[in-house]
Amino acid sequence: MTAEFGFPKACRLLDAAEFEAVFAQSQVSSDRYFTVLMRANDKGHARLGLAIAKRKIRKATARNRLKRIIRESFRLNRPQLPAADFVVLAKPAAATAERDVLWESLARHWQRLSAAAAAA
Template identity: 40%
Template sequence: MNFKFGRELRLLTPGQFDNVFKQPFRVSSPLFTILAKSNNLPHPRLGLTVAKKRAKLAVQRNRIKRCARNSFRLHQHLLPAVDLVLMVKGDISNTENSELQKQLEKLWRKIVRQHTALQSVAR
């Protein structure tokens, strides 16, 4: 298995983000909300939004994004072919990395379950 996080696994353009914001399914935890929408690719893609309102300092925002990218990188093979936009809820600038990872792992499992449920309903 390849655990890289190359350009093909990222949402890069505003159009790609806008597509996810149109009729997504949503999963959330106390720290994050993830919007997801099926794509026509053989792999998932991730886009990150960490607002200054949620984490004031750039170093805090970068740490949160680094944790999210790493978690996605390690779990990408378990995820369905969806485009994901991860958004931060509340002030999480002082949250430990281990707690961020735990919350993200739960969200990846929720995405798999919800995507499977939506696919079975669509058939």
């Protein structure tokens, strides 16, 4: 495995202030499974934050499964993503969706937000 596909601590949103900055001002991509927020950063690489609400996804196993899928998708797509902070929020439909459907949904979000960042 090469370092470019890793998921080090530097590629994560770690504190509330970083999440708040993304929630306060961001570009949004949404579908029936996820809402993905993006805000440009000055770090030089993409960073990920997860906001998988217990109110939306009741079962802990479903929340953990979604987090694993999102992290893996982000990890593999990170080299192509712009230098931005991403926050992924899950919708209730994601809890029961197949992995392939979720994977395609996330790929569309990454592509859509990358194009939006390039146009800006």
